[in-house]
Every structure is written in C-alpha cells, then in structure tokens.
Amino acid sequence: MRRSVISGLSAALVLTSAGVGGALLAPAASAAPASPALTTGVADGTYVSLKPTRMLDTRGSYLGRPLNAGEVYNLKVNGRGGVPSTGVSAVVLNMTVTAPTRAGNIVVYPKGSAVPNASSLNFVAKDTRANLVTVPVSSDGWVSIRNATGQTHVIADVQGYYVGSTTTKPAGAVDYFPDDPWRALDTRTAQDGPALAANDYLIQSVSYGANTANISALAVNVTAVNPQWTGFLNAWNGDENAIPNTSNLNFASRKTTSNMVIVPVTHGVGSDGTTPVLNFGIGNASPGTVDVIVDVVGVYATGDGLRFRSVGAPKRIVDTRTSLGATTLDAATTRTVTAPSTVTNSTTVALVTNATAVSPTAATYLTLWQTGVTRSAASNLNPAAGQTVANMAMVGLSDINQFDIYNNAGRTNVIVDVAGRMDLSPNLASGAAPSLSTRTAPKALGSRVATLR
Template sequence: MSPATPPRVEARRSRLVRPLAVLAALVTLVGLAAAPSSAADGDVTVVVNSDGTATYTSHVATALTVKRSATEGGTEVDNFALAGNATVSKPLGATTKCWAAYDVSTPVDGGCVVPAMAPNATGTYYRLPDPTRFLDTRSGSGVPLGQGGTRSVQVGGVSGIPSTGVSAIVANLTATKTSTAGYMTLYPSGVSRPTASSLNFPSGWTGANLVTVPIGADGKVVVYNDTGSAHAILDVLGWYAADDTVRGAKGIGAQFQSTVSGDPERLYDSRDDEAGAYVDGDVFVWHDEWDTSADADAVEAYALNITAVGATKAGVLSAWSGETEDPPNASSVNYLPGVAAPNMTVVPSGRQSTLETGFAIANATTGTGSVHIIVDQVGYYIKSNDGGFRFRPLSTPTRILDTRTGKGLSGQFGPASARTLNATSVTTPDSYYVVGNTTGVLPTLNTYLTIWSGENARPTASNLNVTPKRTRAAGTIAPLKFTEGTGVLSFAIYNNAGKMHVLFDAAGTLELVPPTLDTPPPLARTTGTQREVATTTAPGSERFDTRPVRSTSSRY
C-alpha cells in the first residue's frame, strides 16, 4: 500500500468515530429501513431497503430534481424528478449511493447512503461446537517433535471444517515436555516457513497460545519446532471463510465487533474480589443482557484475554459457553506457581436466558493451590450479514515488529513506556484491526504489555504478561488508529516495568464490511432507529451482574 491513503478513507475515518463505537448506527443503514440519510434541514430523507432500492421522500411542496453520483459532489450518473411531498424508489448501487436535491439549480439537500449488502460469507467466522483436537504428538507413536522437526496437520475436510472455501483456522497451539527453551511456528502448508513464532516456551514447560493461521491449498497447516524436543497439541476452535462457497452448506458466519471503546476492556480481576483467589473447582460466570432475544441469538462468541496470576500450584483454566456442567477437555490457560500465564481465546457464547448470553471459566488446580483470574474482553463475534469486521488473511504470517533488529521499532521497550507501531504494510484502507501474535523477549522484570489503538487513553487491560528472563507470546487482535494526512494505520504498545524486546507477527486483518463510503452518511441519534450505546449489531449491551457467580462445591 502506498504511503498516501485515498481521500475517501480520510473522509470515512474523520467522520466515523473510530474504532467504530457507532457501528450499529451504520449497520442500521445497511439493508434495514428507517435510518434517514439527509442534511440537517430535512428537505429530503432517504431510506435504504433490503431489496436493493432506496426510497427518497420529499418534505417540501416544491418539485425537486435529485441527481445521483458515486461520490459526494462527484460526476452525475443519473437524475430523476421528485414532486413536492412525494416518494420515489430507485435501484441503489455503488455508483448511485450519493445524491443531491435541487430546486431548479439551487442545491437544497444531499448526502450518501450505504447500499444494501448481498448475502456473502467471505471473511466470516465459524466456531466448532467445542474445541477439537487435531494433533497430539503424545498419541500414537508418542514421538515428540525434534529440533527443526515439522508435522503436517490436515484441517480442511475434517471435523466439520469444509475441504474448500476456508482461509484460516483459529486454534490453541500447546507445547509440553519441552527439553529446552525454544519456539514453535504454525504456518500454512505449501509455503516457505516464515520468520515468525507462534508459541515460545522455557524448558520443562506446558503452555498454550491462541494462533490464527492461514491454511494451505491442500487444507493443511504445518507445526515447526525450532530447538530441542517438545510435544505439540493443536486444538481448533473455529475457521474463517475464504469466499462465499461455504454459505450453501454453512450459512453466513459471524463477524467481529468491537467493545464500546474499540480497545480491550477489563471485565473482571479476582484480585479485587472479596471472595479472593480461585481454588480447585471454582467457576467464574459472566452475563450480558440484551434488548431482545434476537439480539441475544446473534451473539456467537466472545474474544477474550484470560490471565492466570499469583498461582500457588500448577493448574489449568478452561473457558467454555457454560451451557454444560463441565468444560470441554481442552485448556485455555496452563499456569505454573508464581508465573503469570496469559492467553487469548474465542469462547462460544452460552445462552443463559431469553435475553442473556455469557461464558464460564473453570479452574482446576493441583491439591490445595489457588490462582487469581483476570478477564479482558477484546470484542464479540456476531452472526449477521448487516455489516461488521471480517477476516482478510495474509498469505503467510508476517513479522512487522522486531525491536532486536530494528524492524518496525528499534531498541528495547523501557519501563512505563508506550510506543506506536506503523502497521500500514499489512493493511488495506478498510482495515480496523491486525490479527497476529505478540512476543515479549527476555524481560528483566515481571511486567505486562497492553496493545490498543492509541486513539483513547490506555485501557486497564493486558495482552501479554511475562516474568523475568522468559520469552512468551500471546495471540492479539490489535485495534488500529488512522492518522489523517499521512494515511498511516498504527497501534500503540505499552510496557509496564523493566526492559524487553517485543515482536509482532501479523496473520491478517479485520476489514470493515460493507466497503468504505467516500463520505459516510450522517449518524443522527434522534430518529429512533439507532442505539445510544452501540457495541455490536445487537447493541446496547448491559452488564447487569459485574459480580461473578462463584461456587466452591460444584461446576454448573
């Protein structure tokens, strides 16, 4: 992408609050009736219909002429007469989305609207019913991956994942019984192994990291182990559609939607909970309440960062929908005594009542051990074709930051320092998030990294928690900031304490769909068709129970 960003992007980003806290207002205009796109004087209002037309209504007695174009103030494509106080419906497309109403030669009103989106599954996310194990080198021959060893894993056409039409998988990669410190890389088959790491580990360790990775043309991914020997486990959570061919069999998947701020938001920290740390068998339950049952139906999954801190014994945290008594046989976070253990995960949404969705996290600790749990929300996955963020894969994981070599930024992060990374090299004009992997290399102190857009104040949330002299990675959905004038898309990284080098490997982006308007329609909030608080296509989330339900005697 060239350094100069097309003017249409500047227009969109300057007028549409980023990271799209008002997305639901935009969504209302996409194929749903009742959101006018008119100037403040209201001489003409325009409503987009689900059949691909737009209805233009005059509110003045004078006959008007409506001229339409692809851009605001652009070359006229067509025109039609609009009688006083009359209504006219016309086919709507990309070249006719902007309009201007004239009283003879005097312009009286105008604007742009979003054409209705035809159903299309491209870039949407499909979760598997439960995390599904595709590889466990401890099984069968029981031979671990040796130094420089690889293992190909067939994912396309297996366990409900289509054999074609899949761009990438979302999976937990776990290393166990590691003989020395090292790393693993998960990458698509059929390409050269990239300069990227998916999971970093010390000797004698068990731990996991969430990885989004493109799949090869043959439906396979490859696991590579760099140093020593280690067993590898691959649990797949879901997959992204490469094109619309999967829609016939699978329908339209889910789209990513941001939190209210667009940046990660802290939901819970048991260190602030009077009930204290979690012991074996304790369960944390989160609730969201929505306006309607249809809104609740649309919530497919939660994108979360889950961190275990202050553990006194080894254990695991398992996140799941909470709809069954016990979690599935797959861990979300593996932790050791005194070592902070983060992991990002995509958790299926559980239906708790007609209007409620949520999720649960179970703790299993050795003996009398205990652990604190921190939960930060990155966003939701919403099942809808109306508009949102969809995944665009890169051909292979791509390193855009390595402070050791000066790629992206140069030199270690110092204490209490925030720096901005230019991510334009892997984005498009419609990118709002970069999906990838963040690695902290050999920190000098206990610390954490926070990644956010940089448009807002730094959130009280962490993406990666690390301990001294241990290199660790965490899956990341990094929200992007747009800088007008330069067109740069970037995100901010904050290190809390000590010094360390930082890496970032990008797997793809989340793109705004429908495509950008040259000038967005006005987002008035007085029409009764838009929510005051918009987080998703099912906007208006109310967190009605910020205190978790706790149990020390049973899972539920």
C-alpha cells in the same frame, strides 16, 4: 472515520439481524451512519465458532514422540473437528507445548509455504505453555507446525474457522466487532470473587443490551493470577453438561499468565428475570486456587462488521532487537508502530497479531492498542523477568495504520507477527463505522464444583 469502529461502542452502527490427519516432514533449515445497502451474499472472512476439539497431541497416537529440532508436522484441519472440507480461509487453533527440552519456539503456517521468519509460541525448557493462533490453511486444507530447537510435544485444539471465498454463508457465520477493552470478570474483587478453587468452575454472564441476542462469541484475554499450583484454565460456552476436554491457558505455580480466547457463548436471562445475557464458563484444572481476569476486546455477531483476510504466512512487522518497526521499550514507555502495506489496505481496521515480549528485565505487562485512543487498563502480555512470552492480540489501527505498544516496567524487546487483517465487510460503504452499543457486566451467576478432565 473508517476506523472509529475501534474507538468504542458509542461509535454506533446497530447490528443487523440477519480421525488422525498428519504427516511429518524431514528436518528443515460520531453519529450513526445510515444502514448500508447489502450488495452481495459474499460470506468470505466471516467466523464460525466450534466446540473445542483436539486435533493433535504428539504424546499419543498422532505421533507418539515429541517433535525434533527443525521438524515440520503437517496437520490436516479441513474435514475434522467441525471444520468443513472446503470453503475455509483460516483456522483458529489453541497451540500448547509441553516438556520441551530447551528454550525455543514453534511456528504454525500454511502447508506449502516457506518457513516464515515468525513465531507462534515461545517457551523455555520444561515449560507447558499455550497460545491462540490464527493460521491460513493451504488450498488442500492443511497447516504446518515447525519446532525450532530441541524436542517438544505439541497439542493443537481447534476453536473455530474463518470462511473462505464463497457466497454461501455457513450456519453460525458472523462478523467481528471490536470493543474498547473492558473487564468482564476479576475474581480478586468482592463482586466476582473469591478465587477459583481446585477443580472448580464458574459461569459468568455479561450483557450487550439489545444486541445481546446477535452475539455468538466473545474475543477475550484471559489471565491466571497467582496460581497456587501448576495447572490450566479452560473456557467454553457455559453449558455445564458439555465441558470440553481441552485447555486454553496453561500456568505454573505463582506465575501470572495470559492467553487470548475466542469463547462461544450461550444465551439466557439475568437474575432480574428480564435482562438478556451471554453466558460463558471458566474452569480451573489444578489442585490449588487461582484468580482469573477476563478482559473483553470484541465480539463476533450477526450483522456487517469486520471480516478476516489472510496475509499468507505470518509476517514480522516489529522486532525491536533489530529496530524493525520500533525500538526497545523502557519502563512506562510507549512506541508507535506504522503497519506496512504488506499487511494492510484501504479497508483494514485491525490486525490479528502474535505479540511477543522478549526477556524483560522486570516483571511487567504490555498493551497494544490503536494510536490516538486512550490506553485501557487491560493488558495483552504479562511476562515475568527474563521470560519470553507470546500472546495473540487483535490490534486496532488509526487512519494512518498506526498502533501503540506500552511497556509498564523494566526494559524489554518486543516482536509482532501479523497472522491476518480485519477489513470492513464488503457490504459496508467505505467509511462506515460498525460497532455495538449498551454493554453491562452483571454479577457472575456463581461457581459450582466440577471435576475437570
């Protein structure tokens, strides 16, 4: 089955080795298949991880003031922060808003497109909140950021990019391999605890057995649980001499908050001296303790897996407030969504989405996953009662393009906007099922005190 890639690592195809830029616009309204034969050197849709780099902070010299209601800021991304000048399909940005004057949202989309009926990040007044966004770039390498209401400062940190139409694969370019969501870190447990102390970090190691050496990044959902103070977490490749001056997840005191991260890794050997491991770091930049959960949903690795394909500006496929795609979810309720042909084709295996919980009546969590597969214990969204919270989700599709949404408690509306799709590599014969095998999660290497900037 062409989508068994999502159903787990046992599906089994072994990996093969193989300055300021911005402009402001005026306000605007089973068994392993045989290894596939390589057909071309096409590299489009592969992913390149970058050291997180700040591309925009409206509090500083980029603009020096917040975005006003309806304003659009055009941000040049090509040729900056490690993103090449050409050959880019989309960029992955960690978007943060801070000090908004009222509840609202921002949307990020390719420059030159009409403002889409979608949102990239939702927030309330005086909030500081982040969300990972995958956004196609315009033909000249720009994206647009629009603030819907009030005023808010906006920060954009680039995490990586997807390669455009080219036969030359850049150094470090890799394919995406989904995984059954699994928990790689939970500081609430005896194995991974205790909670991260103020201005502390830990280095965590995990292993995918023989495939470990081929992996360059992990797609993870990071959750800050019961933070004692307002602050942020950052995630990086675990190099203790190169902690980036960026953030991935912003949280308020006592508020459980999640955000998707594509975190690059470094390679090492486990405490037994032989097991190959992947290392990544998680840092707590706050004056209080915070528990941290990291759920792995996939990996980026050499070999033929899934490639990113743009769907243009974000497309809304679910809005339960209007019964688009699904209806409002009650407690312990699952809704099944059929993804339309506007965001899928015959080789689509997963969608890159922005999922939003709208004003749940109770604190809850939501999970999105492939229809027909057992729901995992991992969550995608952890909103408190009354919050409107968004998070990026890589969502697998069944053979008839369906996925499920589960709400744990209370009653909530849900919005799903599609930023792109994940299709089978053109080097794979139709019906092949790429995946990995043999994962373990060794104990964390430990935490060391560090002052995060």
